[in-house]
Amino acid sequence: MKKLLALLLCGxxxxxxxxxxGNSSSKENVVYVYxxxxxxxxETLELFEQETGIKVIxxxxxxxxxxxxxxxxxxxxxxxxxxxxYMVNKMIENDxxxxxxxxxxxxAKANIGADYYRTARxxxxxxxxxxxxxxxxxxxxxxxxxxxxxVTSWSILWDEKYAGEILMQDSxxxxxxxxxxxxxxxxxxxDEKELREATDLLIAQKPLVQAYVIDQVRDKMIGGEAxxxxxxxxxxxxxxxxxxxxxxxxxxxxxxVWIDGWVIPKNAPNVENAExxxxxxxxxxxxxxxxxxxTYSTPNVAAQALIEDEEIRNSKIAFPDLSQYDNLExxxxxxTEGDALYNKLWKEAMSN
Amino acid sequence: MNKKLLSAPFLFWSALFIIIPLCxxxxxxxxxxxxxxxxxxxxxxxxxxxxxALWEAIKLSVISTVxxxxxxxxxxMILTGMSTSKNSLIVxxxxxxxxxxxxxxxxxxxxxxxxxxxxxxxxxALHLPALKIINTPSAIVLGMVYNFLxxxxxxxxxxxxxxxxxxxxxxxxxxxxxxxxFLKITLPLSxxxxxxxxxxVFVPALTTFVISKILGGSKVLLxxxxxxxxxxxxxxxxxxxxxxxVLMLFIIFNMVISAVTDKDGEANAL
Numbered sequence: 271m272k273k274l275l276a277l278l279l280c281g282x283x284x285x286x287x288x289x290x291x292g293n294s295s296s297k298e299n300v301v302y303v304y305x306x307x308x309x310x311x312x313e314t315l316e317l318f319e320q321e322t323g324i325k326v327i328x329x330x331x332x333x334x335x336x337x338x339x340x341x342x343x344x345x346x347x348x349x350x351x352x353x354x355x356y357m358v359n360k361m362i363e364n365d366x367x368x369x370x371x372x373x374x375x376x377x378a379k380a381n382i383g384a385d386y387y388r389t390a391r392x393x394x395x396x397x398x399x400x401x402x403x404x405x406x407x408x409x410x411x412x413x414x415x416x417x418x419x420x421v422t423s424w425s426i427l428w429d430e431k432y433a434g435e436i437l438m439q440d441s442x443x444x445x446x447x448x449x450x451x452x453x454x455x456x457x458x459x460x461d462e463k464e465l466r467e468a469t470d471l472l473i474a475q476k477p478l479v480q481a482y483v484i485d486q487v488r489d490k491m492i493g494g495e496a497x498x499x500x501x502x503x504x505x506x507x508x509x510x511x512x513x514x515x516x517x518x519x520x521x522x523x524x525x526x527v528w529i530d531g532w533v534i535p536k537n538a539p540n541v542e543n544a545e546x547x548x549x550x551x552x553x554x555x556x557x558x559x560x561x562x563x564x565t566y567s568t569p570n571v572a573a574q575a576l577i578e579d580e581e582i583r584n585s586k587i588a589f590p591d592l593s594q595y596d597n598l599e600x601x602x603x604x605x606t607e608g609d610a611l612y613n614k615l616w617k618e619a620m621s622n
Numbered sequence: 623m624n625k626k627l628l629s630a631p632f633l634f635w636s637a638l639f640i641i642i643p644l645c646x647x648x649x650x651x652x653x654x655x656x657x658x659x660x661x662x663x664x665x666x667x668x669x670x671x672x673x674x675a676l677w678e679a680i681k682l683s684v685i686s687t688v689x690x691x692x693x694x695x696x697x698x699m700i701l702t703g704m705s706t707s708k709n710s711l712i713v714x715x716x717x718x719x720x721x722x723x724x725x726x727x728x729x730x731x732x733x734x735x736x737x738x739x740x741x742x743x744x745x746x747a748l749h750l751p752a753l754k755i756i757n758t759p760s761a762i763v764l765g766m767v768y769n770f771l772x773x774x775x776x777x778x779x780x781x782x783x784x785x786x787x788x789x790x791x792x793x794x795x796x797x798x799x800x801x802x803x804f805l806k807i808t809l810p811l812s813x814x815x816x817x818x819x820x821x822x823v824f825v826p827a828l829t830t831f832v833i834s835k836i837l838g839g840s841k842v843l844l845x846x847x848x849x850x851x852x853x854x855x856x857x858x859x860x861x862x863x864x865x866x867x868v869l870m871l872f873i874i875f876n877m878v879i880s881a882v883t884d885k886d887g888e889a890n891a892l
Contacts, residue, residue: 332854333854333855335854335855335856335857336854338857339857339859440840441855442855442856476841479839479841480737480757480839481757481839481840481841482839482840482841483839483840493736493738494738495736495737495738606655609856609857610856610858613851613855613856613858614671617671617672617675617843617848617851618670618671620671620840620843621670621671621672621674621675621678621843
């Protein structure tokens with residue numbers, strides 16, 4: 271694995287070096303986009319190239335944490351990136367982003383709902399840096415044929431009746447969010463006592479958990495492999511399409527609401543093209559194409575209105591009424607020490 | 623001069639993909655976030671969660687190596703006893719799965735072992751009790767043995783075929799029975815192959831993070847998983863590199879042993 275890791279590092283380096291070279295010849299009409307894997311309809315990129323004549327150089331990342339060091343190092347300059355809430359927060363704090371000029375992105379003001387800008391203020395106080403692209407909640411997906419009681423609380427994930435039938439998220443913040451929210455604490459807490467309690471809860475839960483997974487929650491729930499799983503709302507719509515026995519709930523104790531949005535880094539070589547790209551992505555028809563492709567909720571209200579399938583347009587899962595919930599909280603950046611504390615406790619829980 | 627020229631691509635390759643990354647691992651492992659020298663990342667192995675992960679990894683990889691050895695040795699002996707035409711077919715069958723991607727094979731095991739998987743489907747159709755090993759250490763051991771077994775068979779087979787039959791015959795002539803011949807002649811002569819096989823199974827098993835993730839459901843935290851997390855999730859490359867250096871010590875130790883016992887490099891000549 272040592273070699274694999276080393277190879278990986280070198281791969282990153284060489285990619286960085288290559289993109290670096292590409293950027294130096296910025297006379298070319300290009301835009302460098304760095305997005306999550308499978309996070310937009312590839313056809314929209316072709317349409318963008320056809321309409322504007324700007325060539326899209328498109329890279330994908332798997333986690334915010336993989337993306338961040340590449341951007342921070344500055345060797346690979348991207349024009350548009352799509353990080354999540356707390357990572358936007360971190361990038362703002364570390365002065366990696368430039369302010370967005372809304373005059374050049376008219377679709378952003380016109381089409382993106384005010385609710386979402388309000389939520390985004392949790393991590394981008396004046397909406398200066400980030401334009402929401404996708405959003406959703408985290409909740410419990412359960413199989414109605416295997417769970418006969420109503421699911422309302424996170425505490426069902428600690429019910430011994432479902433031992434071996436529970437899928438947890440294999441990611442620090444999401445796992446802690448579940449335990450913290452159940453106790454009524456903030457999912458951004460840095461209080462050691464609260465975190466201790468959450469860690470003990472996660473340790474107590476471990477024997478009941480079938481597996482800690484991320485993307486596989488989807489496939490395993492569709493296949494009836496488990497009764498309950500912690501999942502992102504965007505995946506929930508997809509799973510229900512495949513297996514109608516599945517139901518998604520946001521537990522009453524509250525949950526995490528997340529937003530991924532477009533940002534322009536400080537060292538972007540083609541700011542103008544970046545603005546054109548974001549503006550294009552905010553167009554209602556394009557946002558609709560992307561929504562239908564990835565099934566993650568779009569904050570684009572103009573696109574929401576265009577959804578033909580009435581059931582999805584009015585779906586409480588895809589578009590829950592944010593004003594109905596007062597206990598949905600977005601993740602914030604916790605600082606280096608906060609991150610380290612969470613990770614240490616997570617490792618402790620997992621090695622137990 | 624010619625020789626030097628010929629080795630240039632290899633030297634370039636090793637510098638780019640082995641030496642430089644290795645230097646980077648050492649650089650990150652021995653510095654902190656500010657770039658100052660520190661041994662904290664190495665000492666971090668002593669914390670309860672890290673040492674437990676290391677211990678789990680050692681335990682599972684030793685078990686897998688032992689199982690591989692006991693499966694591989696008889697198989698290698700059977701192969702040696704066969705005519706060349708027959709055994710090349712069996713060797714081919716053995717190597718064939720290795721042409722498929724390692725990740726894919728491991729995921730296939732997941733599909734086989736799952737609660738609603740293929741094996742349990744067959745078992746329940748036969749009214750037999752379900753197999754419940756997915757997401758347990760046993761499933762990880764199974765994955766390790768399955769994936770790394772060929773690396774044990776081939777080196778052992780390589781030394782066994784090179785043993786001069788006359789040596790064995792001489793032992794029999796002098797009155798040794800088959801057990802004695804095996805213990806006094808065959809086994810000692812095959813030690814280089816065994817050591818090489820052990821290295822080739824133990825090292826990848828010790829460092830794996832994919833098998834424990836896919837077949838263990840991330841419920842068993844191995845040292846490989848900790849390191850992977852430090853790089854991809856936590857973003858603490860310093861700690862990840864520090865722990866990698868610790869792991870490297872184990873691997874170097876293992877390689878030194880195999881280098882000492884296999885001076886002629888026989889076993890590795892696949």
